[in-house]
Amino acid sequence: MRRILFALLLLSLAFAASAKMVHRAVEWTDGGTRFHSVLVYDDAAAGKRPGLVMVPNWYGVNDQAISKAEMIAGKKYVILLTDMYGRDVRPSSDEQARAAVQPLYADRALMRRRVNTALAQLKAQAGSAPLDTGELGAIGFCFGGSAVLDLARSGADVAAVVSFHGGLAAGQPALPDNFKARVLALNGADDKGTMPDADAFMDEMRASDADWQFVVLGNAVHCFTEMGENSSGCKYDARAAARSYRMMHDWLDAAFANRS
Numbered sequence: 001m002r003r004i005l006f007a008l009l010l011l012s013l014a015f016a017a018s019a020k021m022v023h024r025a026v027e028w029t030d031g032g033t034r035f036h037s038v039l040v041y042d043d044a045a046a047g048k049r050p051g052l053v054m055v056p057n058w059y060g061v062n063d064q065a066i067s068k069a070e071m072i073a074g075k076k077y078v079i080l081l082t083d084m085y086g087r088d089v090r091p092s093s094d095e096q097a098r099a100a101v102q103p104l105y106a107d108r109a110l111m112r113r114r115v116n117t118a119l120a121q122l123k124a125q126a127g128s129a130p131l132d133t134g135e136l137g138a139i140g141f142c143f144g145g146s147a148v149l150d151l152a153r154s155g156a157d158v159a160a161v162v163s164f165h166g167g168l169a170a171g172q173p174a175l176p177d178n179f180k181a182r183v184l185a186l187n188g189a190d191d192k193g194t195m196p197d198a199d200a201f202m203d204e205m206r207a208s209d210a211d212w213q214f215v216v217l218g219n220a221v222h223c224f225t226e227m228g229e230n231s232s233g234c235k236y237d238a239r240a241a242a243r244s245y246r247m248m249h250d251w252l253d254a255a256f257a258n259r260s
Contacts (some may be wrong), residue, residue, distance in 0.1 A: 020042075020043060020044075021040060021041070021042055021043075021070045021073070022039070022040065022041050022042070022043050022129075023038050023039070023040055023066060024038065024039040024129075025037070025038060025039075026038065026039050026080060026121055026125065027087070028117065028121055030113070030114065030117050031110075031113075033086040034086060034087050034088075035083045035084075035085075035086055035087060035114075035117075036061065036083050036087035037061065037080055037081055037082050037083045037118065037121065038061060038066060038069070038080075038081040039078065039079070039080055039081075039122075039125055039129060040066065040069040040070055040073050040078075040079045040080075040081055041073055041077070041078040041079065041129060041130065042073065042074060042075045044075070045075035045076075045130070046130075047130065048130045048131060048132040049075075049076060049077055049078055049130055049131070049132060049135075050076070050077050050078070050132055050135035050136065050137065050252065050256055051077065051078045051079070051080070051122050051123075051125075051131045051132065051133065051135070051136050051137075052072075052073075052077050052078070052079045052080070052122075052136070052137050052138060052139055052252075053079075053080050053082055053115065053118050053119050053122055053136075053137075053138040053139075053148070053151070053158075054069055054072070054079045054080065054081050054082060054138070054139050054140065054144070055082050055084060055115065055118075055138070055139075055140035055141070055143070055144030055145075055147040055148055056068070056081065056082075056140075056141055056144050057097075057141045057142035057143055057144060057223075057226060058091065058097035058098070058100065058101045058142055058143040059091050059092075059097050060083060060084065060085055060089065060090060060091060060097075060100065061081055061082075061083045061090070062090065064227075064228070065081055066081060068141075068225075069081045072139070072245070076249075078122075078125070078129050078130060078131045080118060080121065080122040080125070082115070082118040082144075082147075084104065084111070084114050084115070084118075084143075084144075084147060085100050101143050104143075104147075105146070105167075105171070108150060108171035108172070111146070111147055111150050111171075112150045112151070112153070112154045114147075115138070115147045115148065115150060115151045115154075116151060116154060116156055119136070119138070119151065119156055119158065122136065123136070134259060135159060135256040135259060136157075136158045136159060137158050137159050137160045137161060137162070137181070137252055137255065137256075138151050138152075138156075138158055138160075138161045138162075138181075139161070139162045139163075139164070139248065140161075140162075140163055140164065140166055141164045141165065141166070141225060141226070142164075142165055142166060142167075142222070142223065142226070143166070143167070144163075144164075144166065145163030145164055145165060145166015145167065145185070146163070146166045146167035146168075146169075147166075148161040148162070148163055148166070149161065149163050149166060149167075149168070149183070149185065150171070151181070152179055152180075152181040152183050152210070153170065153178065153179070154178065155178035155179065155180055156180065156181065157180055158180070158181045159181060159182065159252070159255035159256055159258070159259045160181050160182040160183070160184065160251055160252055160255035160256075161181045161182075161183055161184070162184045162185075162186070162247075162248045162251055162252070163183075163184070163185045163186065163187075164186050164224075164225050164244055164248075165186070165187055165188060165191060165194060165220075165222050165223060165224055165225065166185065166187070166194065167193070167194055167197070168185060168187070168194055168197040168198060168200070168201035169197045169200065169201070170200075170201075170204055179208050179209065179210035179212075181210075181255075182210070182211040182212070182251065182254075182255045182258075183205065183210050183211070183212040183213070184212070184213050184215070184247065184248070184251045185201065185212075185213070185214045185215070186215045186217065186244045186247065186248075187214075187215070187216060187217070188216070188217050188219075188220030188221045188222060188224050188237075188240065189216045189217060189218050189219065189220060190219065190220065190221045191220070191221050191222045192221070192222070192233060193222050193233070194222065195216075198214070198216075201214065202214055213251070215244075215247060217237075217240045217243065217244065219237070219240075220237045220240040221233055221234065221235050221237075222234045222235075223235060223236060224236060224237040224240040224241055224244070225240075225241040225244060225245075
């Protein structure tokens with residue numbers, strides 16, 4: 001009996017050792033630009049699970065963004081870490097990142113088209129990843145928060161979107177009332193970049209029929225989920241990050257349960 005138990009233990013250890021987070025390139029072309037995104041999920045978890053489009057901060061797809069996608073995905077989600085710029089644009093400084101986002105903030109129709117294309121690409125992975133296409137959402141950070149709010153504004157058929165310290169302004173021309181997703185926006189009370197648009201954002205939400213919530217995290221500035229950031233206006237806050245992630249999971253769980 002001991003030999004059998006020992007053999008089972010070795011087998012389970014071998015399986016655990018072989019299990020890993022999958023990073024799989026997902027590429028597509030849109031408007032003549034080639035995009036390189038990364039599908040992230042745990043191949044040890046059994047069964048299908050919800051899928052999330054994840055738009056990172058203005059630095060785009062990089063090692064830090066992949067690590068964050070791994071942390072959020074865990075055994076719970078399949079995440080498409082989304083390239084919004086094109087595979088040849090990988091900012092390495094604030095100046096380069098600012099130059100990369102400016103065309104998208106200036107052309108919100110382009111931003112909305114690209115994030116909707118990413119959603120379509122996530123759905124297309126259902127045949128090769130443990131993805132439940134009946135439970136889809138989107139999350140975004142900083143610039144990525146703006147992008148997923150625009151995904152919701154465009155009327156995309158997702159259960160929920162969650163924006164972390166994202167830009168709140170709707171851009172022009174404003175879209176008609178077209179929300180299908182439950183909208184959660186999480187911003188720092190002392191975020192001087194996004195909070196000036198808070199009242200207009202809430203007016204927009206009130207005028208819609210969206211199921212929405214706007215959460216202001218006390219004592220937090222911009223970038224509160226971005227580990228390593230430590231300037232006066234862009235600073236990681238472990239407490240605010242942990243609270244916001246808990247709210248994200250609760251929001252997504254409720255949205256997916258409502259769809260079911």
